[in-house]
Amino acid sequence: MKTIRICCGTGCLANGSLLVAEEFEKKISQASVDAAVECVAKRTGCHGLCEDGPIVTIMPDNICYYHVRPKDVDEILEKTIANDTPVERLLYQNEQGVKIMSQRENPFYAHQTKIALRNVGTISPDSLEDYLAADGYKALKKALTMSPEEILTEMERSGLRGRGGAGFPTGRKWRTAAGYDVFPKYVVCNGDEGDPGAFMDGSILEGDPHSVLEGMAICALAIGAEEGFLYIRDEYVHARRSIKEAIRQAEAAGILGDNIMGSGKKLHLSIVRGGGAFVCGESTALMASIEGRVGEPRAKYIRSVQKGLWDHPTVLNNVETLANVPYIILHGGASYAAVGTGGSKGTKVFAMVGKVKRTGLVEVPMGATLRELIFDIGGGIRNGRPFKAVQTGGPSGGCIPESMLDLPVDFDTLKKYGAMMGSGGMIVMDDRSCMVEVARYYVQFLCGESCGKCTPCREGLKQMLAILTDICEGRGRIEDLDLLEALGETMQEASLCALGKSAPNPVLTTLKYFRGEYEAHILEHRCPAGVCTKLTSFAIDPDKCRGCTACARACPVNAVAGTARHPHAIDAALCIRCGSCREACRFDAVYTEGRDLS
Amino acid sequence: MKITINQIPCECERGESILQIARRNGIEIPTLCWHDGFPGQGACRLCIVEVIEGGRAKIVVSCVYPVERECEVLTESEKVRRQRGMILALLRKKAPDSPEIQALCERYHAPEIERFLPETGSRCVMCGLCVKACGELSVGAIATVNRGVEKEIATPYHEPSSACVGCGSCAYVCPAGAIPVQEMEDVRIIWGKTFSLVHCQDCGRVIGTAEELAAAAKKSGQEPDTLCADCRKKMIALSFRHTYGEIHR
Numbered sequence: 015m016k017t018i019r020i021c022c023g024t025g026c027l028a029n030g031s032l033l034v035a036e037e038f039e040k041k042i043s044q045a046s047v048d049a050a051v052e053c054v055a056k057r058t059g060c061h062g063l064c065e066d067g068p069i070v071t072i073m074p075d076n077i078c079y080y081h082v083r084p085k086d087v088d089e090i091l092e093k094t095i096a097n098d099t100p101v102e103r104l105l106y107q108n109e110q111g112v113k114i115m116s117q118r119e120n121p122f123y124a125h126q127t128k129i130a131l132r133n134v135g136t137i138s139p140d141s142l143e144d145y146l147a148a149d150g151y152k153a154l155k156k157a158l159t160m161s162p163e164e165i166l167t168e169m170e171r172s173g174l175r176g177r178g179g180a181g182f183p184t185g186r187k188w189r190t191a192a193g194y195d196v197f198p199k200y201v202v203c204n205g206d207e208g209d210p211g212a213f214m215d216g217s218i219l220e221g222d223p224h225s226v227l228e229g230m231a232i233c234a235l236a237i238g239a240e241e242g243f244l245y246i247r248d249e250y251v252h253a254r255r256s257i258k259e260a261i262r263q264a265e266a267a268g269i270l271g272d273n274i275m276g277s278g279k280k281l282h283l284s285i286v287r288g289g290g291a292f293v294c295g296e297s298t299a300l301m302a303s304i305e306g307r308v309g310e311p312r313a314k315y316i317r318s319v320q321k322g323l324w325d326h327p328t329v330l331n332n333v334e335t336l337a338n339v340p341y342i343i344l345h346g347g348a349s350y351a352a353v354g355t356g357g358s359k360g361t362k363v364f365a366m367v368g369k370v371k372r373t374g375l376v377e378v379p380m381g382a383t384l385r386e387l388i389f390d391i392g393g394g395i396r397n398g399r400p401f402k403a404v405q406t407g408g409p410s411g412g413c414i415p416e417s418m419l420d421l422p423v424d425f426d427t428l429k430k431y432g433a434m435m436g437s438g439g440m441i442v443m444d445d446r447s448c449m450v451e452v453a454r455y456y457v458q459f460l461c462g463e464s465c466g467k468c469t470p471c472r473e474g475l476k477q478m479l480a481i482l483t484d485i486c487e488g489r490g491r492i493e494d495l496d497l498l499e500a501l502g503e504t505m506q507e508a509s510l511c512a513l514g515k516s517a518p519n520p521v522l523t524t525l526k527y528f529r530g531e532y533e534a535h536i537l538e539h540r541c542p543a544g545v546c547t548k549l550t551s552f553a554i555d556p557d558k559c560r561g562c563t564a565c566a567r568a569c570p571v572n573a574v575a576g577t578a579r580h581p582h583a584i585d586a587a588l589c590i591r592c593g594s595c596r597e598a599c600r601f602d603a604v605y606t607e608g609r610d611l612s
Numbered sequence: 613m614k615i616t617i618n619q620i621p622c623e624c625e626r627g628e629s630i631l632q633i634a635r636r637n638g639i640e641i642p643t644l645c646w647h648d649g650f651p652g653q654g655a656c657r658l659c660i661v662e663v664i665e666g667g668r669a670k671i672v673v674s675c676v677y678p679v680e681r682e683c684e685v686l687t688e689s690e691k692v693r694r695q696r697g698m699i700l701a702l703l704r705k706k707a708p709d710s711p712e713i714q715a716l717c718e719r720y721h722a723p724e725i726e727r728f729l730p731e732t733g734s735r736c737v738m739c740g741l742c743v744k745a746c747g748e749l750s751v752g753a754i755a756t757v758n759r760g761v762e763k764e765i766a767t768p769y770h771e772p773s774s775a776c777v778g779c780g781s782c783a784y785v786c787p788a789g790a791i792p793v794q795e796m797e798d799v800r801i802i803w804g805k806t807f808s809l810v811h812c813q814d815c816g817r818v819i820g821t822a823e824e825l826a827a828a829a830k831k832s833g834q835e836p837d838t839l840c841a842d843c844r845k846k847m848i849a850l851s852f853r854h855t856y857g858e859i860h861r
Contacts (some may be wrong), residue, residue, distance in 0.1 A: 100662045129668045215842045313676040466763030469657050473702035476761040497727055504698040507671045
């Protein structure tokens, strides 16, 4: 029996994996395959290497194909399924030009350790049988034989900390909630993943929904809750569909609902669809939103474990945190704690995007360095350009320069340097990324996404954006840099919630590590990366240009003139400074220079 | 239990907010979003103070910070002044047309930061008291609209609200004089809606809008008022005199 796993994660779906899946299903049902070989096509969650999707894995041969198109299906069925031979051209080719058969040998996967993603990409998210076959709900069964105290001890032993970014010890959170004698209690799953470029939680919800439900059920047993909510952001249509189906299946099978596995215990889970506000990923704003109020945070001097939803004890955990729980209960806290660093146990999932060669979803032990992530797993920077910075933790995080690439990534280390690991978003940037513009982008994002309740965040962001826009457009003053820092300090100290407190981080870290770039914008009216359009003009070096016409074809406004095999030139009057010519040029002939602002 | 605020020992109950304790002891802490009727919103952030607990100092918001153990509070530390100054400097530009806010900035020596862009013609500091007051009176005619820097306070779709009873509570609690109320002989105009005014049957003074009196009557289950508060007292006093006679000393 052979299984064909077709990745139907969001990235591969966008690349047409559904057509591939349908083609496989059609051909298999037509019995065009050798009748002696039984095989089944399975739609799975994200395989991880989104860059090279759609991905198809054949088990048990353990052969992984990339960039698969519907037209490749016949060949795969004929060669690999019927005759056990690989289709060479669909295999991964490593940097030495060697074709690689299995996923494990691919450098993207070789350095990974999968706990939270253990089933993502291998099981069919729509199939409860698949999940059960992968040891699913065994942890819940085990938890039913344990006392709440035993569950809490095991969680504490694991050292698991909240994967949403704050890193609060999960076991301690559960214990505090368990200690209150106020009922009902609630368990909430935060699936409002909103950081630009992040898709860790979405991938788990889509690819392995039952693991999150199982984690919530174990939490409910430990704290004594009988009701729970999964708050899933509006944009995650697939995730919601996947979770909804999983809840239905689990209830029908008697795993959730009025009588959990015949134990007499109850747990009812329901989905709450977010309204599209980034701030609702903040726990108290999220709870306000579930209650039907405006999604504004409140002061957290009294914690949600004491007074959360409707003022009742509530445990709110992130999707990834919950997905780790069944593993911990099944294999023991100690085995989980054996992975990771002293203060940060276990693994962390990252969504690595940007100018890195192999973008995708990765899971590594805590304490892996940024260099391992970006260069060993991600394969380094695209097009051989130099690494400039990596932005971690979304709008709350910071930009980390090359000098800090060997720092271990965990909850505590990056914080010391003004950045944070955050929930796992990781945007890699090369020398053509302007750090002032990056800071401006995040501040602009937050201007629209702050809830607007407290003064430092709302007004501070507004003024910050005005100043950063001025700098990007050549109206900056050198005193602005001190003012940005002072403003940033007030926002960090006096804002109401974590959004406001961390909102200045992108500005403060770029000021700290890339101050020279700010100064070039202000003092020389020059954007060193050639990104800020008001300060940049594009030109072609006639000595380097081979007249290949790639730039002329890429230009959206026909500003590049020249005949084939002769050096081209850019008409500055027509040029809109989009940088398409520079991206298109393979000879590094397009360069940028400052612009005469007068 | 006991805490000290600016070295002054203050008696307090566990769970009380620092702001309440300070107020009771005559220690001034500036606020915009606090009103005795609706305490503890934590929105304006002006009431920040420095709390030293177990040897560790931190900035907290005094209107919502509950005192759980003995601590030392500083309302005018260097750090508090600096942060409060910056918050006021921001508000100065948020509400350049509000004399109340500008006066507060002077009082607390807020820096004038020319680099900050002023919001032209604005008086509102988005403290949210008006929305709170309107909601607590179970009228709910106004609410915050949008989010982020676009957030504002408005009636639904910026149209005159059918729910508004013209009571003017929103304008009454506003610390910045940001809600315009026009009051003529017989009408009051607020939030783009015109209300006819009811006058005291005795002295002729305005006692409210017809809608407001009707809403209050509905809530209390009594007939709508026809007298102003003073004349009502007078009337009650007269009936007392009728019953018990003149009191002679």
